[in-house]
Amino acid sequence: MSDMDLLLWARGPGLGMAVAIFLFGMTLRLFEIYSLGRKRDLSTPRSNSPGSGWRTIYARSLPHADTWRRSALTIIAGFVFHIGLFIVLLFLLPHIELIRALTGLSWPALPTPLIDLVTVITLISLIVILVHRLMDPVKRFLSGFGDYLVWTVTFLPLLTGYMAYHHLLLDYTLLLALHILSAELLLVVFPFTKLTHTFTLFIARWYNGDIAARKGVAS
Amino acid sequence: MSASLQKGLNAFREVMDAPIASFFSSCVHCGMCADACLFYTETGDPKYTPIHKLEPLRRVWQQEYTLTGRLGRMLGLSQPVSDDELAAWSELVYDSCTLCGRCSMVCPVGNDITYMVRKMREGMSAAGHAPEGIIGATKRTIELGSPMGVKLQALQAQIRGQEAETGLTIPVDVQGADYMALLSSMEIINFPEYLGALARIFHQAGVSWTLSSEAFEATNSGIQIGASDIAREIVARIVTAAEKLQVKNVISPECGHAFTALRWEGPNLIGRPYKFNVIHILELLDELRSSGRLKTSGKEDAALTFHDPCQIVRRGGVVQQPRVLLGAVASDFREMPDHGVMNWCCGGGGGVSANERAEHLRLTSFKRKKSQLDELGVQTMVTACANCRIVLEEGLEHYNMNVKVVGLTELVAEHLVEQESAK
Numbered sequence: 189m190s191d192m193d194l195l196l197w198a199r200g201p202g203l204g205m206a207v208a209i210f211l212f213g214m215t216l217r218l219f220e221i222y223s224l225g226r227k228r229d230l231s232t233p234r235s236n237s238p239g240s241g242w243r244t245i246y247a248r249s250l251p252h253a254d255t256w257r258r259s260a261l262t263i264i265a266g267f268v269f270h271i272g273l274f275i276v277l278l279f280l281l282p283h284i285e286l287i288r289a290l291t292g293l294s295w296p297a298l299p300t301p302l303i304d305l306v307t308v309i310t311l312i313s314l315i316v317i318l319v320h321r322l323m324d325p326v327k328r329f330l331s332g333f334g335d336y337l338v339w340t341v342t343f344l345p346l347l348t349g350y351m352a353y354h355h356l357l358l359d360y361t362l363l364l365a366l367h368i369l370s371a372e373l374l375l376v377v378f379p380f381t382k383l384t385h386t387f388t389l390f391i392a393r394w395y396n397g398d399i400a401a402r403k404g405v406a407s
Numbered sequence: 408m409s410a411s412l413q414k415g416l417n418a419f420r421e422v423m424d425a426p427i428a429s430f431f432s433s434c435v436h437c438g439m440c441a442d443a444c445l446f447y448t449e450t451g452d453p454k455y456t457p458i459h460k461l462e463p464l465r466r467v468w469q470q471e472y473t474l475t476g477r478l479g480r481m482l483g484l485s486q487p488v489s490d491d492e493l494a495a496w497s498e499l500v501y502d503s504c505t506l507c508g509r510c511s512m513v514c515p516v517g518n519d520i521t522y523m524v525r526k527m528r529e530g531m532s533a534a535g536h537a538p539e540g541i542i543g544a545t546k547r548t549i550e551l552g553s554p555m556g557v558k559l560q561a562l563q564a565q566i567r568g569q570e571a572e573t574g575l576t577i578p579v580d581v582q583g584a585d586y587m588a589l590l591s592s593m594e595i596i597n598f599p600e601y602l603g604a605l606a607r608i609f610h611q612a613g614v615s616w617t618l619s620s621e622a623f624e625a626t627n628s629g630i631q632i633g634a635s636d637i638a639r640e641i642v643a644r645i646v647t648a649a650e651k652l653q654v655k656n657v658i659s660p661e662c663g664h665a666f667t668a669l670r671w672e673g674p675n676l677i678g679r680p681y682k683f684n685v686i687h688i689l690e691l692l693d694e695l696r697s698s699g700r701l702k703t704s705g706k707e708d709a710a711l712t713f714h715d716p717c718q719i720v721r722r723g724g725v726v727q728q729p730r731v732l733l734g735a736v737a738s739d740f741r742e743m744p745d746h747g748v749m750n751w752c753c754g755g756g757g758g759v760s761a762n763e764r765a766e767h768l769r770l771t772s773f774k775r776k777k778s779q780l781d782e783l784g785v786q787t788m789v790t791a792c793a794n795c796r797i798v799l800e801e802g803l804e805h806y807n808m809n810v811k812v813v814g815l816t817e818l819v820a821e822h823l824v825e826q827e828s829a830k
Contacts, residue, residue, distance in 0.1 A: 216474060217432065217473070220428060220472060220473055220474070221425050221428040221429050221432060222425055223425075224423060224424050224425045224427075224428050224472065225424065225425055226424040226425050226426055227424065227675070229675060230674035230675050230678070230679065230680050231670065231671045231672070231673070231674045231675060231680075232674075232680065232684070234724050244517060245517075248514075248515060248516075248517050249515075251439075251513070251515070252512070252513065252749055254744075254745050254749060255439065255442065255443065255513050258439075258442035258443075258448075259437075259438075259439045259442045262437055262438065262439055263439075263515075266437070266515070324438065325451070325453045326438035326441040326447070326453045326456050327436065327437070327438045328453075329453035329454070329456065329459070330436040330438055330453070330456060330458070330459060331436055335436050380475050382433075382434065382435050382436070384432050384433070385432065385433040385434070385435050385516050388429050388432040388433045388516075389433045389515075389516035389517060391425075391429035391432075391433075392426075392429045392430050392432070392433040392516050392517040392518055392519075393516065393517030394517075395425070395426040395429060395430075395517070395519065396511060396514075396517040396518065396519045397517070399426070399519055399522060400511075400519075402671075403671060403722060403723055403724040404723075404724025404725075404726075405721060405722070405723075405724050405726070405748055406748075407511065407512055407748075
């Protein structure tokens with residue numbers, strides 16, 4: 189199989205399979221959560237505003253002052269990495285082209301040199317996050333295979349994308365194929381690892397806000 | 408009821424719901440909940456990370472409520488939760504968690520970890536892994552009607568004492584009163600002045616109230632140990648007495664977990680809404696103050712601060728009322744660095760103070776409150792929970808700190824405008 193064959197497979201059947209596994213897996217995971225339901229709360233709520241859950245969905249993105257002080261590195265590295273990842277994912281021209289081919293939706297791209305800089309910053313923040321995970325007693329204690337797997341499958345698409353753009357080490361066609369394959373690997377493991385938080389955190393925050401708001405507390 | 412692993416696991420399955428599944432699905436092992444927990448911050452031991460305390464419950468969820476988990480178990484890739492594992496987790500679930508709810512405010516993905524610890528305790532107690540101290544308190548509640556073994560005679564003695572002290576009659580079993588007041592065991596034994604304060608305040612404000620000889624205590628160790636059947640029995644006593652006396656409202660004592668049990672868990676435990684309202688004493692005092700029925704005069708000059716009881720403030724929504732009340736009776740009220748819904752627990756809630764096994768850990772974690780107080784430098788700390796009060800007093804004594812602890816209701820009563828005509 190030549191590099192070109194690999195690229196064609198990755199862009200064709202590979203992508204189709206990865207997207208199918210991702211969609212099936214995430215649908216299953218959401219079904220597994222919601223099908224459990226919850227008991228109706230019979231206590232008289234202080235406020236029954238359905239907006240409370242939604243409020244926590246966005247409010248929880250900004251930590252309290254004391255949390256900033258105690259978990260500064262986790263928060264800053266986390267923000268930088270997430271924002272960087274979304275910028276690269278959603279505003280690089282070839283990515284927008286792919287999204288348009290799949291869904292018909294498109295929007296303006298950011299200049300490629302800017303995306304390049306953001307990629308470097310995101311890669312560095314991911315390395316910081318990994319070192320922090322290995323050094324911090326709590327993070328190291330909580331971490332298992334899944335945590336390092338998820339770090340790896342998030343890091344690889346960024347790394348291969350950066351290498352392909354700069355024609356580093358390997359042939360461009362091969363690098364592009366590897367970049368697409370690494371993104372497909374991310375999609376395949378996504379529903380079965382903690383990457384699900386991308387979607388489920390909205391559910392979790394909503395429940396948290398709803399439970400607290402019944403008692404009159406904005407969480 | 409005999410405890411067994413099977414019963415414990417069944418209780419885990421019983422409590423499993425969509426919120427719990429969404430919480431476990433969302434955890435990214437960031438560890439920020441550890442920084443929110445005084446048992447971690449004061450010991451530095453990662454095993455006290457809040458989300459880790461739920462590991463057996465998470466494993467049951469993963470193995471039985473997710474497709475990949477079920478496959479993994481069929482292929483022998485994961486071991487089922489064992490009795491030894493639950494035994495090992497007893498310390499984490501009971502000794503190092505006061506259900507204070509601070510981690511639930513901090514988790515970036517929004518996990519209500521406290522909600523899960525409360526539910527996990529149902530399985531732990533069914534499996535026989537609750538600590539002796541809380542089992543004892545719960546047994547006394549069922550057999551004697553009170554976790555500390557307080558009987559009606561003890562209450563009657565305190566009633567007589569407080570009647571002599573205040574010169575007022577403390578009504579018992581008055582049919583059709585507007586309010587039925589409840590007490591915590593701590594208040595009956597250690598702080599009977601709370602009862603006298605109620606009598607004086609209600610006398611001035613013209614509140615129609617009563618105690619019940621059948622249900623006078625609101626402390627509910629059933630919710631602390633995680634035994635819903637027992638918690639239900641304790642709440643049902645209060646509901647029966649209140650509905651028999653046909654009172655319109657039941658006043659929760661200052662005690663935080665009593666409030667949670669009565670106000671939030673109670674209707675769910677008995678399976679129906681109440682025929683009366685539940686109001687926390689601080690909510691009632693603030694209502695009386697704002698409607699002009701409760702008048703105070705003079706203010707404390709000394710600098711003082713307020714310790715927020717977790718179940719009343721963060722988990723109960725009574726946040727502003729204590730501050731308004733304190734503003735009315737104190738001229739130099741200072742907030743602690745983290746206060747209100749972000750306050751740090753006294754370290755003894757959720758059954759921890761009844762759990763002798765946890766004493767050393769509780770006193771170690773008190774260093775959090777100590778540093779909050781050291782930073783502020785005040786010598787009077789007001790609070791509104793008899794359990795917090797005892798735990799705070801023990802901690803202050805242990806660290807030789809010169810800080811006085813005062814109950815808010817009593818402080819308000821001390822500043823009542825005495826009405827001559829009412830005597």
